[in-house]
Amino acid sequence: MISMPSMRRWNGLAAVAFLAACGSSAAAEPRASQAVDAGDLRTSIAPSPADTLSAARLSSAFRAAADVALPAVVSIRVTEEARGFRRGQQRIFPFFEIPESPIPSQSQGSGVIFDERGYILTNRHVVRDADEVIVQLGDGREYEATVVGTDPNTDVAVIKIEPSSGERLPVARFGDSDALEVGDWVLALGNPLGLGITVTAGIVSAKARSIGILRRENETALEAFIQTDAAINPGNSGGPLVDLSGRVVGINTAIASQTGFYSGYGFAIPIALAQRVADDLIEHGAVRRPRLGVSIQDVDAADAEVYGLDEVAGAEVVMVQPNTAAERAGLKIGDVIVALDGQPIRTGTELTASLARRRPGEKVRLTVVRDKSRRELTVELGEFETSTSRVAKGTERTSTAEVLGFQAAPLTPERAQQYGIEKGEGVVVVGLTPLSPAGSRGVQRGHLIVKINGKDVRSMRDLENAARSIKPGDVVSLIVRTPNGEEQIINYRTRR
Numbered sequence: 001m002i003s004m005p006s007m008r009r010w011n012g013l014a015a016v017a018f019l020a021a022c023g024s025s026a027a028a029e030p031r032a033s034q035a036v037d038a039g040d041l042r043t044s045i046a047p048s049p050a051d052t053l054s055a056a057r058l059s060s061a062f063r064a065a066a067d068v069a070l071p072a073v074v075s076i077r078v079t080e081e082a083r084g085f086r087r088g089q090q091r092i093f094p095f096f097e098i099p100e101s102p103i104p105s106q107s108q109g110s111g112v113i114f115d116e117r118g119y120i121l122t123n124r125h126v127v128r129d130a131d132e133v134i135v136q137l138g139d140g141r142e143y144e145a146t147v148v149g150t151d152p153n154t155d156v157a158v159i160k161i162e163p164s165s166g167e168r169l170p171v172a173r174f175g176d177s178d179a180l181e182v183g184d185w186v187l188a189l190g191n192p193l194g195l196g197i198t199v200t201a202g203i204v205s206a207k208a209r210s211i212g213i214l215r216r217e218n219e220t221a222l223e224a225f226i227q228t229d230a231a232i233n234p235g236n237s238g239g240p241l242v243d244l245s246g247r248v249v250g251i252n253t254a255i256a257s258q259t260g261f262y263s264g265y266g267f268a269i270p271i272a273l274a275q276r277v278a279d280d281l282i283e284h285g286a287v288r289r290p291r292l293g294v295s296i297q298d299v300d301a302a303d304a305e306v307y308g309l310d311e312v313a314g315a316e317v318v319m320v321q322p323n324t325a326a327e328r329a330g331l332k333i334g335d336v337i338v339a340l341d342g343q344p345i346r347t348g349t350e351l352t353a354s355l356a357r358r359r360p361g362e363k364v365r366l367t368v369v370r371d372k373s374r375r376e377l378t379v380e381l382g383e384f385e386t387s388t389s390r391v392a393k394g395t396e397r398t399s400t401a402e403v404l405g406f407q408a409a410p411l412t413p414e415r416a417q418q419y420g421i422e423k424g425e426g427v428v429v430v431g432l433t434p435l436s437p438a439g440s441r442g443v444q445r446g447h448l449i450v451k452i453n454g455k456d457v458r459s460m461r462d463l464e465n466a467a468r469s470i471k472p473g474d475v476v477s478l479i480v481r482t483p484n485g486e487e488q489i490i491n492y493r494t495r496r
Contacts, residue, residue, distance in 0.1 A: 058185075061244045065187055066199045068246025070138060071170035073239060075191040076109040076122060076145075076159075079132040110190030110239030111135065111159065112172045112248060114278070118143075118161040121278055122238030123253055124150040127157050132495065135161050137170070138197050144437075144473060144495055149281035153221045153289070154269060154356075155214055155253055156277040157238075162473065172240060175247030177270035180204050180226065188230040188252055188266065190239025202230030202266075208349045211254070211267060224353030225267035226250045232266030241268040250274075276357050290358045290381035293324020294331060296348040307336050308372030313346040314338040317368075329379040332370065339367035355381070400467040403494060404476065405438035407431035408449060408463055419446030420483040426450075427463050429480075438476070441492040447480040450487060470494060 109126030113119070120135065127133055133145040143161035150157040163169050180186075184204045192198050206227035214221035228241065232255050241250035250268030280287045296315040304312045314336040320326050337345055341364055345351045358364060360383030367376055401407045409415065411426040419428060429447045432439040449457045452466040453476060470476060471494075478490045 061185075062187065062199075062201055065242055065244050065246040066189070069172060069187070069189055069240060069242045069248070070197060070199070072113040072172035073138060073189045073197055074111045074113060074120060075136045075197065076111050076120075076126060076238060077134040077136070078107050078109065078127055078130045079134075080105045080107075080129050108191060108194050108235045109237045110235065110252070112189075112238075112240040112251075113169055114172050114174070114248070114275075116169055116171050118163055118169060119148070119278070119282060120145065120159045120161065121240075121251055121274060122157050122159060123251065124152060124155045124157040126238045127159060133159055135159070142493065144493065149285050151277050151281065151287045153214070153287065154273060154277050155221075156251065156269060156274050156281075158278050158281045173245075173247045174271050174275060175243050175245065175249045177226065177249045177272045180207065180243070180249055182206060185244055186226075186228055186230055186249065187242050187244075188228065188232050188236060188239065188268075189242060190232075190236035190252060192231075192233035192235040194235055200231040202228045205229050205265060208347060208353060209267060210349045222273070222352055222356050224270060224273065224349050224356075225253065226270055228266050228268065229264060230266060236266075270353070272357055273353060288360055289384040290355055290360045290362065291325065291384045292355055292379065293321040293326035293382060295319035295321075296337070296351060298347050298349075299336060303336070307334070307369055309336060309338070309369060313344070314369065315345055315348040315351040325379050325382040329366075329377050331366075331368070331377065331379075335368040335370050337366055337368050338374075341365050342367075400464050401431075401433055403467050403470055403472070404452075404463075405433050405436035405492070405494060406443055407433070408460065410460055411448065421446065421448060422485070425458060427457055427460055437492045437495060438478075438490070442488075442490050443478065443480065443492075446483050448482075449478065450481050451477075451479040453477050 107126075109122060111120040111122035111126075114121050127147050128150060130147060133147065134142060135145045136142045143163075145159040145161045148158040148160050161169075182204050186202060186204055188200045188202070190198065204226060207224075209225045209227045210223040211225065212223070214223055226241065226249070228250075230241070232252050236252045237254075239252045240248040241252055243249050248271050250271055251274045252266060252268045254267045255265065277287050294317050297318055299307075299309065299312055299314040299316050301312050303309070303314075303316055307316075315338075317326075317331055317333055317335040317337065320331055320333060337351055339345055340351065340354050343354065345354070355364070358381055360381055363378055363380050365376055365378055367374060406429050408427045409430045411421065411424065411428045413423055415421070415428055415430070416423045421428065427449045429443060429445055429449065431445060432443065436443070449463060451457060452463065453470070455462070455466050457463050457466065473494060475491060475493050478492075479487055480490060481487050
C-alpha cells in the first residue's frame, strides 16, 4: 500500500439553515397577544416521509452483485522460507524489512478465479517471494497453487490450482473497465486483515490514476489505476473490484494511507489491462509489451497555447527513440498525440495504458497535432524485450519425508527416552520438512505414528509402503499418539 504526503487537516464548518414561512401581509402574522394553535405548529414542521425505496433498491443491487461475484473470490495464504531479510507481503508500501527468523514467514492476500481450469488472478506482490501458496475457496475447499507467472510492470500475477477430475470451480465474469465512469458504484471483495471474505462498497473516484508506487521498483512500470473509496485494507490485494452486475472491473492493488490501513482511497488495476497481461503469462510465460518508441509527458496550459490545442489535453512527444516504430511512422518531437484509433487521449497515462492493451506488430492510428494542425499517422508497434517472470519451480519429490512432510525413524530405546515415550515398537516423528503442511496441522517431533490412511504403521516398511500410494496434493489422514499417551487424528493435504 502507498503512503501519501502529509495533508492539512481541515476543520469542517457546520452550517445550519432555518426556514421561516411568512405571510404576504402584516395582517397575516399573529399578534403577540394571540395564541398560536399547537396542532397547526406541529403540522407545519412535520418531516417529509423518508424515501426508503431508493435505498432498498440500492441495497438489493449490492446483494445481487455480491452473490454473483463472491463464489469465485479466494483467500491466498503465502509462506516464505526465512532467508536473510524478507519483505512484507500484505501491503505494497512501506516495503518494510524484518530480520531473518528460523520460522517461515506467512502473509495473506486475495484472488479471483477467472478460468475453469483453475487459473486465478492476483497481485505480483502477494506471491512474489512465495515458497508455498495455499488457496482457499469460500466454500472451504483448499488447494496448493503454483505460480504461472508475474509481471513487475503492472503488479499482475497468475497462479493455478488443480481441481480433481469432475470437480467444478466457480468462475468470475469480466466487465468493461473502459466503460466505468467517475461516480459509478463498485464493490471491493477480498480477505482483509485475515477476517475472511468481505465486501465493501464505494464509488469510482478517478480513472487512469498514476501514483508512482510501482515505479519505485521499476522505472518502466505502467500505472493507470481505478481509484475508489471502497474500503481496501491489507489482505485485499489481488481481490476483485466489481460493478453492480457482479462483473470484475479491476484487481485491488494499493491504498493511499499514512498508516498502512484504509483511510479513504484505494487503487485497482483495470481488468482490461490485467486480462491482457494474464493471457500473455498463460500463453508465453511472460508479457509481450508493444513499444511505440517515444518519451511523453502530459500537456499543460502553456503547451496548449504553444501548440494551438483546443483544450489542455494530450500526450506531448518530448523524445523519439531512433530505429523504433515511432521514428519509422514519422513522429516528431513536439507532436501532441490527442487520439488513438479515434479514442481521445487526455494524458500520457491514458496513452500508455491504451497501448499496453495492444500487441506487438499491431497497427494503430494516432491523431497528432503538429504546427497547430491535425494529422493521422499509422504506426506498426514494435516490442519491448521480454521481462523475466518468476515461474514456479517443479521439483521431483521421491523420499517418504518429502511426500508426507515429516521425517520418521524407528522407535529405539534412546528415542523413547529423548521424547518421553513408553518403550516399544513403532515409528516416531523426528523432524519436519520445510513449510510442512503436516507440521502446520499439528504433527510434532515425538509423535508416534499409529495409522496412515487407515493402515496400521508398526515399522518403517509399513510407513514407506503407505507413502508410495500418496501423490503430491493428496489428502493424508494420520492417527498419532502423543508422548502423554493420547491419540489424535490429523488430516492435511500434501504439497504439490
